[in-house]
Structure formats: structure tokens, C-alpha cells
Amino acid sequence: MWIKRSWNGGMNVMAAGVRTVFWSSSQARQALSSGWRAKTPRRPALKKPSNPGLKDPVGVYCRVRPLSRPDQECCIEVINETTVQIHPPDGYRIFRNGEYRETQYSFKEVFGTLVVQKELFDVVAKPLVEDLIRGKNGLLFTYGVTGSGKTHTMTGSPGDGGLLPRCLDMIFNSIGPFQAKRFVFKLDDKNGVDVQCEVDALLERQKREAMPVPKTPSGKRQIDPEFADMINVQDHCKVEEVDEDNVYSVFVSYIEIYNNYIYDLLEEAPFDPIKPKPPQSKILREDQNHNMYVTGCTEVEVKSTEEAFEVFWRGQKKRRIANTQLNRESSRSHSVFIIKLAQAPLDADGDNVLQEKEQIILSQLSLVDLAGSERTNRTKAEGNRLREAGNINQSLMTLRTCIEVLRENQMYGTNKMVPYRDSKLTHLFKNYFDGEGKVRMIVCVNPKAEDYEESLQVMRFAEMTQEVEVARPVDRPLCGLTPGRRFRNQAFREELSRKLEMRGGPINGEPEEQSVSEMFLQNFPPLPSCELLDVNDDQTLPKLIEVLEKRHKLRQMLSEEFAKNVLAFKTMLQEFDSSVVSKENYIQGKLSEKEKTIAGQKMELERLEKKIKTLEYKIEILEKTATIYEEDKRNLQQELESKSQKLQRQASDKRRLEARLQGMVAETTMKWEKECVSVLPSKQLEMQNKLWVKDEKLKQLKAIVTEPKNEKPERPSRERDREKPVQRSVSPSPVPNAPPVRLRHRRSRSAGERWVDHKPPSNLPTETVMQPHVPHAITVAAASEKALAKCDKYMLTHQELASDGEIETKLIKGDVFKTRGGGQAVQFTEIETLKQESPTGRKRRSSPSNPDPPEDAADSEWTDVETRCSVAVEMRAGSALGPGYQHHAQPNLYQMLM
Numbered sequence: 001m002w003i004k005r006s007w008n009g010g011m012n013v014m015a016a017g018v019r020t021v022f023w024s025s026s027q028a029r030q031a032l033s034s035g036w037r038a039k040t041p042r043r044p045a046l047k048k049p050s051n052p053g054l055k056d057p058v059g060v061y062c063r064v065r066p067l068s069r070p071d072q073e074c075c076i077e078v079i080n081e082t083t084v085q086i087h088p089p090d091g092y093r094i095f096r097n098g099e100y101r102e103t104q105y106s107f108k109e110v111f112g113t114l115v116v117q118k119e120l121f122d123v124v125a126k127p128l129v130e131d132l133i134r135g136k137n138g139l140l141f142t143y144g145v146t147g148s149g150k151t152h153t154m155t156g157s158p159g160d161g162g163l164l165p166r167c168l169d170m171i172f173n174s175i176g177p178f179q180a181k182r183f184v185f186k187l188d189d190k191n192g193v194d195v196q197c198e199v200d201a202l203l204e205r206q207k208r209e210a211m212p213v214p215k216t217p218s219g220k221r222q223i224d225p226e227f228a229d230m231i232n233v234q235d236h237c238k239v240e241e242v243d244e245d246n247v248y249s250v251f252v253s254y255i256e257i258y259n260n261y262i263y264d265l266l267e268e269a270p271f272d273p274i275k276p277k278p279p280q281s282k283i284l285r286e287d288q289n290h291n292m293y294v295t296g297c298t299e300v301e302v303k304s305t306e307e308a309f310e311v312f313w314r315g316q317k318k319r320r321i322a323n324t325q326l327n328r329e330s331s332r333s334h335s336v337f338i339i340k341l342a343q344a345p346l347d348a349d350g351d352n353v354l355q356e357k358e359q360i361i362l363s364q365l366s367l368v369d370l371a372g373s374e375r376t377n378r379t380k381a382e383g384n385r386l387r388e389a390g391n392i393n394q395s396l397m398t399l400r401t402c403i404e405v406l407r408e409n410q411m412y413g414t415n416k417m418v419p420y421r422d423s424k425l426t427h428l429f430k431n432y433f434d435g436e437g438k439v440r441m442i443v444c445v446n447p448k449a450e451d452y453e454e455s456l457q458v459m460r461f462a463e464m465t466q467e468v469e470v471a472r473p474v475d476r477p478l479c480g481l482t483p484g485r486r487f488r489n490q491a492f493r494e495e496l497s498r499k500l501e502m503r504g505g506p507i508n509g510e511p512e513e514q515s516v517s518e519m520f521l522q523n524f525p526p527l528p529s530c531e532l533l534d535v536n537d538d539q540t541l542p543k544l545i546e547v548l549e550k551r552h553k554l555r556q557m558l559s560e561e562f563a564k565n566v567l568a569f570k571t572m573l574q575e576f577d578s579s580v581v582s583k584e585n586y587i588q589g590k591l592s593e594k595e596k597t598i599a600g601q602k603m604e605l606e607r608l609e610k611k612i613k614t615l616e617y618k619i620e621i622l623e624k625t626a627t628i629y630e631e632d633k634r635n636l637q638q639e640l641e642s643k644s645q646k647l648q649r650q651a652s653d654k655r656r657l658e659a660r661l662q663g664m665v666a667e668t669t670m671k672w673e674k675e676c677v678s679v680l681p682s683k684q685l686e687m688q689n690k691l692w693v694k695d696e697k698l699k700q701l702k703a704i705v706t707e708p709k710n711e712k713p714e715r716p717s718r719e720r721d722r723e724k725p726v727q728r729s730v731s732p733s734p735v736p737n738a739p740p741v742r743l744r745h746r747r748s749r750s751a752g753e754r755w756v757d758h759k760p761p762s763n764l765p766t767e768t769v770m771q772p773h774v775p776h777a778i779t780v781a782a783a784s785e786k787a788l789a790k791c792d793k794y795m796l797t798h799q800e801l802a803s804d805g806e807i808e809t810k811l812i813k814g815d816v817f818k819t820r821g822g823g824q825a826v827q828f829t830e831i832e833t834l835k836q837e838s839p840t841g842r843k844r845r846s847s848p849s850n851p852d853p854p855e856d857a858a859d860s861e862w863t864d865v866e867t868r869c870s871v872a873v874e875m876r877a878g879s880a881l882g883p884g885y886q887h888h889a890q891p892n893l894y895q896m897l898m
């Protein structure tokens with residue numbers, strides 16, 4: 001299974017591919033029609049430049065050369081017209097569960113091993129030549145490791161010319177008939193160009209030819225037969241629609257960049273065989289248009305493909321000699337062949353070049369054969385070689401960095417400085433990337449397995465390069481003169497000579513004109529001698545007269561002929577004038593038509609430009625809004641994150657607290673449980689003791705109760721009260737959870753209630769109509785155990801002094817229970833209060849017969865139920881009454897032990 005790399009970075013599985021690297025365009029087309037196109041990975045959409053119409057990406061093409069031997073292992077396959085696939089060779093394969101990785105790279109076009117030079121030229125270089133002739137700059141370079149076919153692609157092999165000879169051929173095929181005479185254009189030393197008239201050009205030519213060492217190559221030089229074969233391209237490829245009203249001149253220069261030094265390969269330096277001088281390096285400068293140029297570089301004007309190629313060959317030869325002499329490695333140098341094309345319009349007559357410097361257009365096409373891109377260690381270089389190799393690599397590295405930075409700046413809108421100046425190579429081509437021009441790169445790869453790693457690097461760089469965009473060159477303005485000047489005048493001349501021919505002999509060519517006059521002169525009879533030596537000479541004069549008469553006749557004939565010719569010429573001129581006028585009218589009509597269309601198109605253009613501006617403005621606003629929204633989104637997200645973090649923190653705090661509290665609760669519970677467990681036996685013991693004490697007391701009380709007493713109960717209780725104040729105050733308050741009685745001993749009510757009516761003798765008789773009376777009650781003056789044993793209800797009649805001074809009689813009722821120790825207990829449940837009041841509110845004494853009111857008062861104070869009960873309890877068993885006895889008709893559990 002093969003894995004293909006997709007543009008989104010994911011891995012897709014694809015079917016097994018073609019292993020052999022045989023590819024031609026026809027095969028490609030066939031393959032495409034059979035559905036390969038559908039499998040081509042798509043590139044992700046790049047960020048659109050601000051003015052999309054005016055920028056083009058760098059065109060990157062890939063050429064795969066054939067293997068040197070059929071038995072070599074291959075690691076690159078051409079998948080389709082735009083894609084190559086590279087897979088690790090056997091030694092490199094990274095096994096992953098039985099699969100191994102393959103990578104695909106896409107380019108503008110991929111050329112397989114069967115693609116011929118012409119096909120490559122048509123696709124890659126032809127548009128650059130067309131641009132050159134239209135006055136636009138271009139840069140074409142080949143990139144790849146040594147032996148991948150860069151030189152083969154650029155220069156070609158014997159019998160199979162590469163892009164360079166084909167470019168030259170196409171240029172000269174296109175401008176051939178419109179070339180300017182040599183030296184009409186003159187390049188200056190500041191990368192500019194000047195123009196001079198043909199006479200001056202002729203003089204300069206003569207001057208130069210007279211010089212002892214001619215700097216210009218003469219066409220007679222012999223080209224190396226190896227090279228001669230290369231230019232024999234015979235395609236006759238030419239640019240359509242060359243401006244015929246311009247004149248053109250081609251200049252070539254050839255430089256080499258080695259070890260970050262620039263050398264002029266065309267420099268004619270006198271050669272000293274004894275002490276050969278090392279070549280002088282050149283420096284780079286920037287001209288007024290910010291284009292870089294090599295100062296003092298030889299630029300040779302060439303008039304034909306052969307001549308241009310001869311110059312190239314000369315440079316190539318020099319390069320080879322330098323390499324041998326200085327022991328350099330040729331694959332480590334970059335060679336740059338620069339073709340400059342100067343063009344200027346013809347004047348209005350269409351005969352001579354217009355002498356205006358501003359009208360000259362100078363465009364250039366640079367053809368670069370880069371040094372091998374392989375890493376230093378591959379060539380096993382040492383010492384100087386290694387350092388040089390490092391420098392070469394350094395310049396390629398700078399090229400890579402520049403491309404990377406450019407790409408980043410363009411894609412992400414950053415403004416990082418592009419390090420062009422770090423190497424001569426990038427510095428020289430700075431303006432192609434910064435300024436304008438078409439840039440194309442051919443990536444050459446050798447599919448052999450040994451080159452796998454290097455080829456991967458090459459592919460990666462190439463892929464990145466095609467994401468860089470370069471400003472599209474602008475169209476040059478027209479010169480403003482009427483188009484078609486050259487051929488209109490030529491046509492006029494042709495027509496004139498034709499008509500003259502028709503009317504009796506040519507007048508056009510100089511030799512013919514000469515022969516007519518000569519003919520006349522020859523036909524003129526020579527004048528005889530006019531000397532009269534003898535008086536009788538009668539022959540000389542008549543002969544002279546005869547000759548003169550003949551001459552006169554001939555002269556008359558000539559004048560007649562001349563008049564006739566003049567007439568004919570005049571009529572012809574008139575005819576021509578009229579035809580010119582009609583043609584002019586026709587042309588004017590056409591011209592105005594065209595002007596109208598141009599004006600319409602201009603208006604359309606303006607409208608579109610305006611539209612573009614508004615759209616750009618809108619885009620800008622939208623971009624701004626988008627950034628604002630994005631900012632908001634970011635802020636909100638941040639806020640959200642911080643809040644959720646806070647919430648999480650709080651939740652974890654809560655959890656921690658809960659856990660801690662649970663721990664504490666458990667701990668406390670355990671502690672208390674332990675404490676309870678430890679305290680329980682002692683408490684039980686204590687309670688048992690208390691019970692025992694109570695039992696003891698009860699027994700004592702029983703003993704006391706069973707002994708009848710005559711004394712007032714109040715006195716001794718009061719005395720005891722005074723004697724044992726502590727006992728009274730510490731008398732145990734009723735404890736609800738430890739009842740002294742057993743409720744199960746309570747008698748059933750259904751058996752009929754029997755009351756003990758306890759009326760202490762200290763009570764005063766009241767005069768009230770309503771008197772408490774309980775039927776069948778056992779009335780006792782003091783608490784009697786016997787009576788209690790017979791009854792199940794108990795009532796104590798108790799008197800006290802109310803706040804208004806009246807006697808208040810309280811009937812304290814209770815239930816009688818048997819105690820655990822065999823005694824009786826009373827549980828008070830209700831209090832009935834009986835009170836007599838005067839309607840006038842006047843104080844009335846409850847007993848006027850009472851002899852000692854203060855004592856009464858004291859008694860009444862003493863008869864306070866609490867005191868009485870406590871006295872009773874102390875008297876009997878030390879039990880006590882709680883405060884609840886004061887509540888009327890309220891069931892109460894406070895008990896009085898008897």
C-alpha cells in the first residue's frame with residue numbers, strides 16, 4: 001500500500017503507481033483523459049495578494065532525466081502532468097506496519113524522461129522570449145543536484161540544443177529583419193542604453209575595426225564543432241506580432257559566480273603564459289531603476305544566433321580553462337548568461353531610428369545554470385574546496401532563505417527583511433523578486449536512488465518557491481508615432497519603381513540611371529578639332545557645324561524625353577498622391593474607429609478600476625471587521641477560560657472542604673462515641689448509686705410517713721429549711737428522663753376514682769359559696785401513706801395571699817402511682833385556682849379573725865406551693881417539685897414523692 005501526501009497534511013491511501021519513469025506529453029494526455037487528473041492533489045488556496053491581477057507566482061517546472069543505466073534503482077515516478085512521486089529507495093525505506101511512506105510534489109508542469117528539449121522550450125522559455133521582445137524582463141534558472149541535467153537543460157548536448165540556444169534562435173528569428181545597424185545602440189557603464197545615428201554608428205564601427213585587438217567577435221571565428229551542433233535547432237520558432245516600427249539590437253554577457261565572487265567570462269585580458277593573472281572579480285551596483293548590474297562587465301552586441309552562441313562558447317571555454325588552471329570544480333559555480341534587448345522606434349519616415357533616449361526600451365533575459373544543490377559532504381571535498389563548496393552552498397542557502405522570507409511576507413502580510421545582500425547570487429536577482437519580471441525555475445532531478453535525500457530537499461524548496469509571487473511586468477507605452485511606418489514607405493518605393501519601369505525604363509536603381517546618361521553621352525558625337533590652321537580649310541567648320549547640329553538634335557530629343565518623363569512622373573505623383581490620400585483617409589477612418597474602441601475600452605478599464613478600488617476598500621473594511629471580531633472572540637474566549645478555571649478552582653475547593661468536613665464529622669462522631677462508651681459505665685454506676693440513695697431516702701421517708709406527727713408541718717420544715725439551706729437549694733430538680741415511678745403501676749381509671757383530699761389544718765375556712773367537695777374522698781390533714789394506698793387520685797388544698805390581698809385557694813391535683821420500692825408517688829397534673837374578688841376592687845381580708853397578719857403574711861409566704869411541696873419532700877424523702885406546678889390545668893410530670 002502506498003501512502004500519498006495530501007495537501008492538508010493528512011495521509012491518504014492510494015493505489016499502486018507506475019514504477020517506470022517513462023513519460024511523454026502524449027502519454028500524459030492519455031493518462032489524463034483516463035482519469036488521472038482527478039487524483040492530482042490540489043494545492044491549498046494561497047492568501048490573495050492585494051492586487052491579484054498584477055502578480056504571478058514563480059513558475060516552477062520539474063524535469064526528470066533518464067537513468068544512466070537501466071539497472072539503476074529508481075526512486076522518482078512521474079504520476080501525471082503536474083505531479084511526481086518520490087519514494088525511499090530500498091536502503092532508506094521506513095517500514096511502518098509493512099507500509100512505507102511516499103511523497104508527492106506538484107508543479108506547474110512535470111516533464112518526464114521522454115520529453116524533448118523543444119517541448120520544454122515551448123512551455124517554459126518561449127513566453128520569456130516573447131516577454132523580452134515586448135520589453136519585459138525575465139529570469140530562468142535550473143536548480144538541482146550535480147548530474148541532474150541542469151546544464152543539459154540549459155545549454156543542451158551536442159545535437160540537442162537546450163533552452164539557451166533555442167532562446168537565441170527565437171530572438172533572432174523574430175527581430176532578424178528589424179535589427180539596427182551595429183553600434184546604433186550603445187550600452188553605457190551604468191546599465192543604460194543610448195542611441196546614435198547610422199552615420200555615427202558607421203564611423204564607430206570603422207574605428208573599432210581599425211583597432212589592433214578587436215573586442216567584438218567576428219562571425220568568422222570558428223565555433224567548437226561540439227557547440228556548433230547545439231545551435232542547429234532549425235525550429236524557426238518566432239514571436240508573432242513583433243513591433244515592426246522598432247529597430248532592435250541584442251547584447252549578451254556571460255558571468256560566473258564562484259565562491260561568492262563574480263567573474264566576467266567574456267573579458268578579453270591579454271594572456272601571459274609565463275605568469276597567468278588570476279581573473280579579476282567584479283562588483284555589483286544598482287542602477288537608477290533599482291536594477292542590479294555587474295560593473296564593467298563585457299556586453300557584446302550580436303547580430304545572429306551563431307554569433308551569440310559563439311560568444312557563449314567563448315565564455316564557456318574560458319570557464320573550463322579557469323577551472324582546470326585553478327583546480328576548481330565546475331559544478332560549484334553558478335553561470336549566468338544575460339541577453340539584453342534594446343529597441344527604439346523608427347522616425348516618422350520609417351527610415352531611421354528615432355534619436356530620443358527616452359524612447360529606448362531595454363529588457364533582459366537572464367539564463368542561470370545554478371551550482372549543484374547537494375550538501376558539501378557528498379562530494380567529499382576538503383580544505384579550500386570545502387570552504388568554496390560551503391560558500392556555494394551558502395549562496396544557495398541564501399536563495400532558499402530569501403524565497404522563504406518572501407513567501408512568508410506575502411502569505412502572512414509580514415514585512416521581514418529579505419536577505420538578498422547576503423550573497424552575490426541573490427543580490428544580482430533582487431529586482432526580479434522585489435521589482436517586476438517573470439521568474440521561472442526548472443527543477444532537475446535524477447531519479448536514481450543515491451540522490452533520494454538530495455532530491456527530497458530539492459522538491460521541498462521547489463514547492464515552496466512556487467508559493468512566491470512576483471509583480472507582473474507592465475506593458476510599455478507606445479511611442480505615439482503612426483504605426484506601420486516602415487512598410488508604408490517601403491511600399492511606396494516599390495510602387496514607384498514599378499510604375500517607372502512600366503513607363504520606359506527603370507529610374508530606381510543607380511546603375512540603370514547611370515547607363516541612360518552614359519548612353520546619351522556615348523551617343524553624343526565627339527566634337528572634332530576646332531583649330532583652323534589654314535585659311536583655306538573648308539572642312540573643319542562644316543564638320544563642326546554638322547556635329548553641333550547633331551548634338552542639338554540629340555539635346556532636343558533629350559529635353560523632349562525629359563519633359564515627357566517629368567510629365568509622366570507628375571501624373572504618377574498625382575496618382576500616388578490621390579491614392580495616398582484615399583489610403584490615408586481609409587487609415588484615418590480605421591484609426592478613428594480604433595481610437596473609439598480604445599476610448600471605450602479605457603472607459604471600461606476606468607470603470608473596472610473604480611470597481612476594483614471599491615471592492616478593495618470593502619475587502620479592507622471586511623478584513624478590519626474580521627480582525628476586530630477575532631479580537632473580540634479571543635478576548636471572550638480568554639474570559640471564558642479564566643471563568644471556567646475559576647469555577648473549576650471553586651469546585652475543587654468545595655470538594656476539598658466537603659472532604660475535610662466529612663473527615664471532621666467522622667472524627668468527632670468517633671470521638672464522641674468513644675467518649676460515650678467510656679463515660680457510660682461510670683454514668684450507669686453513678687445512676688445506680690443515685691437510685692440506691694433515693695431508695696434509701698424513700699425508705700426513710702416511708703418510715704417518717706408511717707409515724708404520725710402532731711406538730712405543724714410548717715415549723716420543722718422551715719427550721720430544717722434554715723438548717724439545711726444547701727440541701728434545699730441543691731434538691732434535685734425533676735429529671736424527666738429518670739422518673740421515680742413506674743407508669744405501669746398506675747391503676748385503671750375504669751375501676752372508679754378514689755380521691756385523697758389533703759386539707760392541711762393551717763388552711764383558713766373561706767366564706768365562698770363555692771366550696772371544693774370531692775365525694776367518697778378520704779380526707780386527711782397530713783399526707784398519709786395508708787390513704788394514698790387506697791386511692792388513685794390526690795388533691796392538696798393550698799391557700800396563699802394574692803397580690804390584691806385576697807386569699808387564693810389552689811386545688812393541686814395529681815395521680816397516685818406505686819413506686820418501685822413499694823411506696824406511693826403522686827404525679828401532679830392539674831391546679832384549680834379558686835379566688836374571691838370584690839367588684840369594687842376594695843381589699844378584703846380573707847380572714848378578719850386572723851390575729852397576726854404579718855405572721856399570716858409570713859404564713860402565706862410560707863404556704864407558697866413550692867415551699868410547701870419542697871418542705872413536704874424534704875420532710876419525707878428529699879424529693880422536689882419543679883416550677884411547672886404553677887401552671888393551671890396543665891398536665892405535668894413533676895412529681896412529689898410520698
Ligand code: ADP
Pocket residue numbers: 064065066113144145146147148149150151152153157331372444
Ligand atoms: P548537471 O548540470 O545538473 O550537473 P548535466 O546536465 O551535466 O548535469 O547532466 C549530466 C549528464 O546527464 C550529462 O551527460 C547529460 O547529457 C545527461 N543528461 C542529463 N539530463 C538528460 C536528459 N534529460 N536526457 C538525456 N541525458 C541527460
Ligand code: MG
Pocket residue numbers: 147150151152331369
Ligand atoms: Mg552542470
